[in-house]
Amino acid sequence: MATTRNRTAKAAAEAREGDVGPAPNGAAGADLGLDAETLLRFYREMTLIRLFEEAAQRGFRQGKIGGYLHLYIGQEAVAVGFLHEYRTGDHVITAYRDHAHALLLGSTPREVMAELFGKGTGLVKGKGGSMHLFDVENGLYGGYGIVGGHIPLGVGMAYAQAYQQTGGVTQLYFGDGAIHNAAFHEAANLSGLWGRDGLNPCLFILENNQYGMGTSVERATAMTDLSAKFDSYAIEHEDVDGMDLFAVLECAKRTVARVRESGRPYAVEVQTYRLSPHGAADFLERYRSKDEIAEARKRDPINLLEARLLEADVADEATLTAIRDEVKAVVEDAVTFADESPEPPLEELATDVYADGAAS
Ligand SMILES: Cc1ncc(C[n+]2csc(CCOP(=O)(O)OP(=O)(O)O)c2C)c(N)n1
Ligand SMILES: [Mg+2]
Numbered sequence: 056m057a058t059t060r061n062r063t064a065k066a067a068a069e070a071r072e073g074d075v076g077p078a079p080n081g082a083a084g085a086d087l088g089l090d091a092e093t094l095l096r097f098y099r100e101m102t103l104i105r106l107f108e109e110a111a112q113r114g115f116r117q118g119k120i121g122g123y124l125h126l127y128i129g130q131e132a133v134a135v136g137f138l139h140e141y142r143t144g145d146h147v148i149t150a151y152r153d154h155a156h157a158l159l160l161g162s163t164p165r166e167v168m169a170e171l172f173g174k175g176t177g178l179v180k181g182k183g184g185s186m187h188l189f190d191v192e193n194g195l196y197g198g199y200g201i202v203g204g205h206i207p208l209g210v211g212m213a214y215a216q217a218y219q220q221t222g223g224v225t226q227l228y229f230g231d232g233a234i235h236n237a238a239f240h241e242a243a244n245l246s247g248l249w250g251r252d253g254l255n256p257c258l259f260i261l262e263n264n265q266y267g268m269g270t271s272v273e274r275a276t277a278m279t280d281l282s283a284k285f286d287s288y289a290i291e292h293e294d295v296d297g298m299d300l301f302a303v304l305e306c307a308k309r310t311v312a313r314v315r316e317s318g319r320p321y322a323v324e325v326q327t328y329r330l331s332p333h334g335a336a337d338f339l340e341r342y343r344s345k346d347e348i349a350e351a352r353k354r355d356p357i358n359l360l361e362a363r364l365l366e367a368d369v370a371d372e373a374t375l376t377a378i379r380d381e382v383k384a385v386v387e388d389a390v391t392f393a394d395e396s397p398e399p400p401l402e403e404l405a406t407d408v409y410a411d412g413a414a415s
Contacts, residue, residue: 083367087304091369097139097300098364099378101131101357104155106379106386107164108331111154111171111185114390115335120171122184127155129298129330132356133262134159136303137226140311144221146196148209149228151186153198156228161193164389175399176392182399182407202267203229203236210242210320213257214249217318224256224314232267234281240288246320247288253318258310259290261322262297264329269342282324290320297327298354301363330355
């Protein structure tokens with residue numbers, strides 16, 4: 056696990072000993088046309104997400120974050136890989152595990168942390184909290200707490216992009232638990248139908264982190280090949296290893312381009328693992344064993360990336376430590392900002408409830 060402490064050498068060595076995964080991209084991304092600067096940016100982004108989430112967890116336990124809090128620890132490579140293909144005019148929509156998406160799309164750590172702290176300086180003025188981040192200027196259309204509820208919205212957004220001929224695509228993230236929701240099936244049916252005429256440039260990114268709260272995939276469905284469910288709606292699909300950033304990058308590049316060019320939907324089932332509890336209050340985790348989590352940690356996506364960067368001489372230990380220290384300072388600054396920011400003023404209580412002019 057990548058933490059704020061000095062742990063690079065040992066963890067990277069362990070990751071090297073473990074299964075580093077397939078290496079389809081040669082020396083740490085060279086075949087993907089990625090230069091050292093870009094590769095180190097990915098490392099910085101993944102580290103930022105990890106340290107931001109660890110700080111948020113501390114904030115929750117200190118009682119500074121109200122409501123609920125879901126962390127993206129273990130899944131960093133997914134959003135980093137797919138959002139690398141984000142272009143202006145694209146839309147991104149996800150469920151409540153949304154901090155990483157906001158940070159990667161350009162919301163600042165300060166405004167995201169302040170939102171978690173419920174402060175007036177937050178991304179949505181402290182009115183949304185962790186589960187309802189929203190930043191339309193940067194392409195983020197939420198942040199939703201109702202499982203599966205955002206899937207029809209994403210399909211509709213993709214329809215609008217095609218209808219208005221914007222050239223944009225929608226990246227629609229959702230979980231293995233959400234695929235059993237009726238909203239998914241109704242929306243996927245329409246997506247397949249509209250897609251036949253090139254009217255649904257929607258990339259379904261199914262983040263299979265193996266659990267929906269305490270329920271494993273095997274206990275949630277008799278048909279555990281989740282991406283095969285897209286066959287019912289004539290939406291083509293593939294699987295990818297979500298712990299290996301290079302596998303995700305390769306898949307994202309190809310699939311986002313495919314959706315953009317065709318206007319047809321496509322689905323990727325990302326095999327990933329939630330290394331954190333479901334939510335910050337779920338610390339007992341009675342539904343999975345310590346051995347299972349320890350096994351999964353051997354393929355911690357940040358450790359795998361570190362191992363690749365070191366092996367390919369893209370960076371040395373000192374460079375990676377410097378990046379982590381820099382990111383740590385950014386996160387500490389965000390926490391201080393959130394802590395010191397004022398509560399939302401009382402006059403804000405009833406604003407943003409209705410669109411301007413809609414309230415009587
Ligand atoms: C409609 C609805 N039913 C139940 C819940 C309670 N609930 C919150 S998260 C969750 C699990 C969803 O799992 P998954 O889609 O795999 O997402 P993950 O938490 O793994 O990212 C459930 C059942 C909810 N928020 N909304
Ligand atoms: Mg899940």
